[in-house]
Amino acid sequence: MSTSPQVRAFRGMTRAGTRSVLIYRGDLLTGAVTLVIQVVLAIAVWRIVYGGRGPVNGVDASTAVAYAAIAACLQSALLPWQFSSLPMRIRSGQIATDLTRPLGLMWQALGQNLGVLLARLPLAAVGLAAAGVLGALVLPPDGAALLLAVVATVVGALIAMLCNLIVSMVAFWTLEISGPLIVYRFGSSFLSGSLIPLWFMPGWLRSSIEWLPFQAQVYTPVSLYLGQTRGIEALALVGMQLVWFAVLTLLLQAVWRRARHKVVVQGG
Amino acid sequence: MPAIQAADLVKEFSRPAVLPGRLPRLRALFSTKRETTRAVNGVNFEIEPGELVGYLGPNGAGKSTTIKMLTGILTPTSGVCRVAGLEPSLDRARNARNIGVVFGQRTQLWYDLPLRDSFEVLADLYDLDRSAYLRRVGLFTELLDLEDFLDTPVRSLSLGQRMRGDLVAAMLHEPSILFLDEPTVGLDVVAKARLTEFIAETNRTDGTTVVLTTHDMDDVERLCQRIIVIDSGTVLYDGDLSRLKERFMPHRFLVLTLADRSIRRVTDMPYATEVETSAVGAVLPYPDRSVVLRFDPREITTPELIARASQVYQVDELSIVDPRLTDVIAQLYDGLLT
Numbered sequence: 001m002s003t004s005p006q007v008r009a010f011r012g013m014t015r016a017g018t019r020s021v022l023i024y025r026g027d028l029l030t031g032a033v034t035l036v037i038q039v040v041l042a043i044a045v046w047r048i049v050y051g052g053r054g055p056v057n058g059v060d061a062s063t064a065v066a067y068a069a070i071a072a073c074l075q076s077a078l079l080p081w082q083f084s085s086l087p088m089r090i091r092s093g094q095i096a097t098d099l100t101r102p103l104g105l106m107w108q109a110l111g112q113n114l115g116v117l118l119a120r121l122p123l124a125a126v127g128l129a130a131a132g133v134l135g136a137l138v139l140p141p142d143g144a145a146l147l148l149a150v151v152a153t154v155v156g157a158l159i160a161m162l163c164n165l166i167v168s169m170v171a172f173w174t175l176e177i178s179g180p181l182i183v184y185r186f187g188s189s190f191l192s193g194s195l196i197p198l199w200f201m202p203g204w205l206r207s208s209i210e211w212l213p214f215q216a217q218v219y220t221p222v223s224l225y226l227g228q229t230r231g232i233e234a235l236a237l238v239g240m241q242l243v244w245f246a247v248l249t250l251l252l253q254a255v256w257r258r259a260r261h262k263v264v265v266q267g268g
Numbered sequence: 269m270p271a272i273q274a275a276d277l278v279k280e281f282s283r284p285a286v287l288p289g290r291l292p293r294l295r296a297l298f299s300t301k302r303e304t305t306r307a308v309n310g311v312n313f314e315i316e317p318g319e320l321v322g323y324l325g326p327n328g329a330g331k332s333t334t335i336k337m338l339t340g341i342l343t344p345t346s347g348v349c350r351v352a353g354l355e356p357s358l359d360r361a362r363n364a365r366n367i368g369v370v371f372g373q374r375t376q377l378w379y380d381l382p383l384r385d386s387f388e389v390l391a392d393l394y395d396l397d398r399s400a401y402l403r404r405v406g407l408f409t410e411l412l413d414l415e416d417f418l419d420t421p422v423r424s425l426s427l428g429q430r431m432r433g434d435l436v437a438a439m440l441h442e443p444s445i446l447f448l449d450e451p452t453v454g455l456d457v458v459a460k461a462r463l464t465e466f467i468a469e470t471n472r473t474d475g476t477t478v479v480l481t482t483h484d485m486d487d488v489e490r491l492c493q494r495i496i497v498i499d500s501g502t503v504l505y506d507g508d509l510s511r512l513k514e515r516f517m518p519h520r521f522l523v524l525t526l527a528d529r530s531i532r533r534v535t536d537m538p539y540a541t542e543v544e545t546s547a548v549g550a551v552l553p554y555p556d557r558s559v560v561l562r563f564d565p566r567e568i569t570t571p572e573l574i575a576r577a578s579q580v581y582q583v584d585e586l587s588i589v590d591p592r593l594t595d596v597i598a599q600l601y602d603g604l605l606t
Contacts, residue, residue, distance in 0.1 A: 004395075005395035008392050008395055009392055009393045009395065011392060012388075012390075012393050013389070013392075015388070016385070016386075016389045019381055019385055020378060020380040020381055023380055023421070024380070093371075094375070094376065096341050096371060096374075097371060097374070098376075099339075099341045099360070100339050100340060100360075100364050100369045101364055102361045102362075102364040102394060102395075103361070103393055263341075264341065264342050265342075265343055
């Protein structure tokens with residue numbers, strides 16, 4: 001992956017992903033409208049829940065409201081409705097020509113997914129702008145928190161891409177994966193903390209969620225940005241992200257080895 | 269060095285066995301029993317650079333499986349294949365740059381994107397420099413008349429347009445070897461003619477080696493000098509197209525249009541047998557007045573037969589028809605003459 005033709009091939013796939021999103025303007029527009037409604041509702045609900053009261057579990061009203069708004073926007077970029085074209089390509093058999101490309105299939109899929117993610121960033125920006133207009137956004141407490149949040153967002157996005165791809169690869173064995181996808185989609189929204197901040201979850205649930213890769217996607221970056229997690233704990237969260245990134249990379253490789261074996265030996 | 273080499277190539281697939289008795293599916297879930305089928309069973313051939321070879325066989329004969337091994341999609345169970353000196357399944361990425369592939373039944377283009385965008389993505393995938401890319405796309409646009417739909421999303425293209433796009437996609441990176449798996453399936457006569465013409469032209473001018481699998485014998489007759497016929501995973505015939513006809517269908521047809529339409533049967537023609545007009549497989553000008561005779565040129569020469577026919581009957585028109593490849597191949601598949 002260090003040689004330049006490989007990098008260029010990867011960028012080509014990214015471009016294909018970006019364009020295949022941007023070409024459907026109507027879909028993007030609907031997505032933006034939906035997200036704005038979601039952000040507005042989340043802000044309204046959390047403001048009523050707090051109703052002028054003081055901090056709950058150490059989280060004050062403005063932080064909770066900002067969290068809800070930012071998390072919804074981040075989630076919309078990380079978890080698009082169709083988060084990989086791989087299952088479709090497996091079903092239609094297009095995977096055969098994909099395997100005759102000079103770039104490995106996993107890099108092709110990741111490149112495409114990265115392109116989709118990049119193309120959906122403007123959508124998230126629209127959601128954030130709406131939150132800003134409603135006065136729901138707050139600034140991070142200091143530069144260090146901002147820096148950590150940026151790093152955590154990038155690593156979180158990588159983790160989300162790996163998770164999405166690994167789940168999509170179930171299609172190599174089952175062909176039809178809408179069922180697992182719906183479970184995954186709901187589970188991921190809940191467990192990543194994008195529906196409800198993890199601060200408000202009961203202790204036993206929180207400690208189990210800490211063992212899953214989902215909180216690294218949304219909860220970690222947003223909580224770092226808001227300065228809710230500071231100091232050594234903040235570094236631990238980012239460290240945990242990096243561990244998950246490594247683990248998921250290895251897992252993807254293992255799954256792909258099995259899938260490739262199935263395809264090239266048994267003919268899919 | 270041959271462009272393509274297959275030596276004792278074998279591909280086996282194993283599937284969960286279907287169990288006899290009650291609840292076969294449920295029991296299959298818990299059973300580890302598998303059954304093995306040999307899709308390709310010891311195939312041997314060599315193809316020289318610049319050849320245009322028809323790779324034929326009935327459905328399920330093992331054609332696509334062979335192509336998939338040659339393109340690196342499948343790993344052979346045993347035996348060796350080499351494409352431009354490389355072993356495709358071990359060297360997939362390098363092999364990819366030498367070959368172009370078209371699977372007629374599915375597209376390799378990006379469904380949502382305009383044709384031109386697909387080409388640009390391919391230019392990135394194959395690391396083409398800008399000038400080479402523009403030259404190739406310009407050339408193909410002219411040869412295949414792509415101008416009108418270059419900016420149309422692939423999902424809105426007609427089948428003929430899409431096929432042309434797929435062919436360009438396979439050839440953009442100037443591969444020296446082209447695998448075409450049923451490239452003309454479902455196309456109308458005009459679209460098919462344009463495509464076969466283009467394939468022949470590419471083979472002639474660039475010296476591209478082409479392996480073509482198809483069920484369309486017109487394509488084969490128009491394009492291939494050499495054919496390889498396989499069935500049940502083994503090679504039945506490998507050689508010249510014309511020799512195949514000589515070997516399996518040595519006879520020709522003489523079609524007579526007689527002036528006297530009351531003559532329904534021709535009896536006094538030695539070395540020739542009257543057959544049904546449908547045996548010719550061509551449209552006859554006057555079916556109600558036509559008589560078809562089948563003869564073997566090794567027994568009686570064509571001029572002799574014509575001379576004899578004109579002596580005996582008053583002939584308005586006559587023509588000589590060769591057996592169609594379709595019939596030859598059908599005989600071969602049936603195993604009647606092997």
